[in-house]
Amino acid sequence: MAKIKTAWFCSSCGAQAGKWLGKCPSCGEWNTMEESIVSRNEPGLGGKGSLISLSARPLHSIESLTLKRISTENGELDRVLGGGLVPGSIILVGGEPGIGKSTLMLQVALQMKKTRILYVSGEESGEQIRMRADRLKIDQTDIYVLTDTSTDVITEHARQLNPGLVIIDSIQTIVNPVLESTAGSIPQIRESASVLQKFAKTSAIPVILIGHITKDGTIAGPKILEHMVDTVLQFEGDQHYGYRILRAVKNRFGSASELGIFEMSGNGLREVNNPSEVLLSQREDPLSGIAVAASLEGNRPMLIELQSLVGVSPYATPQRSATGLDSRRLSMLLAVIEKKGGYRLANKDVFINVAGGFRIDDPATDLAVVAAVLSSSEDVPIDQNVCFAAEIGLSGEIRPVFKLDQRIAEASKLGFRKMVVSKFNGKSIPNIKGSLEVVQVAKLDEVFRFIFA
Numbered sequence: 001m002a003k004i005k006t007a008w009f010c011s012s013c014g015a016q017a018g019k020w021l022g023k024c025p026s027c028g029e030w031n032t033m034e035e036s037i038v039s040r041n042e043p044g045l046g047g048k049g050s051l052i053s054l055s056a057r058p059l060h061s062i063e064s065l066t067l068k069r070i071s072t073e074n075g076e077l078d079r080v081l082g083g084g085l086v087p088g089s090i091i092l093v094g095g096e097p098g099i100g101k102s103t104l105m106l107q108v109a110l111q112m113k114k115t116r117i118l119y120v121s122g123e124e125s126g127e128q129i130r131m132r133a134d135r136l137k138i139d140q141t142d143i144y145v146l147t148d149t150s151t152d153v154i155t156e157h158a159r160q161l162n163p164g165l166v167i168i169d170s171i172q173t174i175v176n177p178v179l180e181s182t183a184g185s186i187p188q189i190r191e192s193a194s195v196l197q198k199f200a201k202t203s204a205i206p207v208i209l210i211g212h213i214t215k216d217g218t219i220a221g222p223k224i225l226e227h228m229v230d231t232v233l234q235f236e237g238d239q240h241y242g243y244r245i246l247r248a249v250k251n252r253f254g255s256a257s258e259l260g261i262f263e264m265s266g267n268g269l270r271e272v273n274n275p276s277e278v279l280l281s282q283r284e285d286p287l288s289g290i291a292v293a294a295s296l297e298g299n300r301p302m303l304i305e306l307q308s309l310v311g312v313s314p315y316a317t318p319q320r321s322a323t324g325l326d327s328r329r330l331s332m333l334l335a336v337i338e339k340k341g342g343y344r345l346a347n348k349d350v351f352i353n354v355a356g357g358f359r360i361d362d363p364a365t366d367l368a369v370v371a372a373v374l375s376s377s378e379d380v381p382i383d384q385n386v387c388f389a390a391e392i393g394l395s396g397e398i399r400p401v402f403k404l405d406q407r408i409a410e411a412s413k414l415g416f417r418k419m420v421v422s423k424f425n426g427k428s429i430p431n432i433k434g435s436l437e438v439v440q441v442a443k444l445d446e447v448f449r450f451i452f453a
């Protein structure tokens, strides 16, 4: 007898429970538990006396697969995916509304000239998609647009068309007709994603899901979606700047620290292959408050400009503001400058920005942050040919960073002449080629002396 088994899921964090609860035991939110289908009972599984043939196999007897990847014809996207799309994989591309998810995916669909694409949109009409495609100015004739939101219709179309890639824009508009809940609700997102996941696995057709993201950075509603897919990519950037970053947050088939960079232009997203060149401003004279960090995002060295403004505060409580950097990290660095460097900042406002609207969280930028702050505070410009790569510890020690050789190589390629690093970086320093001079420091006062020399 077919029996449908249901469970309760928290609409806030996705936690599962066997019964209704007023308060979610996982995230503590009230009234968030919703019922949904877990399984339609297939008789014979488990239970007493069931005849299940053992399907566990010795690991060494399982053939190892070499993944055949499908190139998306987009270098930055391929890089983030770990070399292209894996057949049968399911990928979630998340980002805030308006950041360019639909543009990126339609552009990729158009760029994959040799692949048949099924582009499903629950958000836009066929005409709107056509208008965007015209704007992107790429010719691709084997692309099918479906503006339906039911998983039944989508999978049926996909079976008949047999495309090389299915793109769903967005998962929040898709419904599994089995459930009565509205599109975008947790049960709907989970159930429709699960149908699409099964479709991908059984057909070996890769499926890309677009998902909207909430302000706090989680893919709207269900964390559970992140667990269901093979790869989670996040598309981010400041609406006011042209740069967009595609970050791998999770990747079953590649590194989760890769990063792709794009620039939004009048006709689509341009791939930025050499980020440092666009991130460094072209200036004639050195200006105070600017320091360049040799940072590493994923496996990609990037020279990033930090801009700081330090001035006497008109208020009793001075302002501290960091854009593109963790503000707690800034507070910590300011405290270290005061306590260990003996440098007074308590009555000063401190602002720091990462140029180009980028967000970085590489601790190797610490030294450049400190340099930018000191440079602005004293109104002493830092030589434009100097860059920094070191972490700063709580006791003011200048700590080593990893992959220094890659950072040095990038800086030297871009024509920097000096790089300030930690004395403790040891072995990676001697084997440097080129004209870049490496300055080693161990303590904060050596940094002060270097900047104010």
Ligand code: TYD
Pocket (backbone or CB within 6 Å): 095, 096, 097, 098, 099, 100, 101, 102, 103, 104, 132, 135, 136, 264, 265, 266, 267, 268, 269
């Ligand atoms: P969109 O891709 O619809 O964002 P999302 O799907 O993430 O909500 O739109 C991104 C923005 O980019 C939109 O404001 C219009 C703009 N845009 C360009 O600047 N150039 C272009 O070529 C296109 C197609 C859009």
Ligand code: MG
Pocket (backbone or CB within 6 Å): 101, 102, 103, 123, 169
């Ligand atoms: Mg969109």
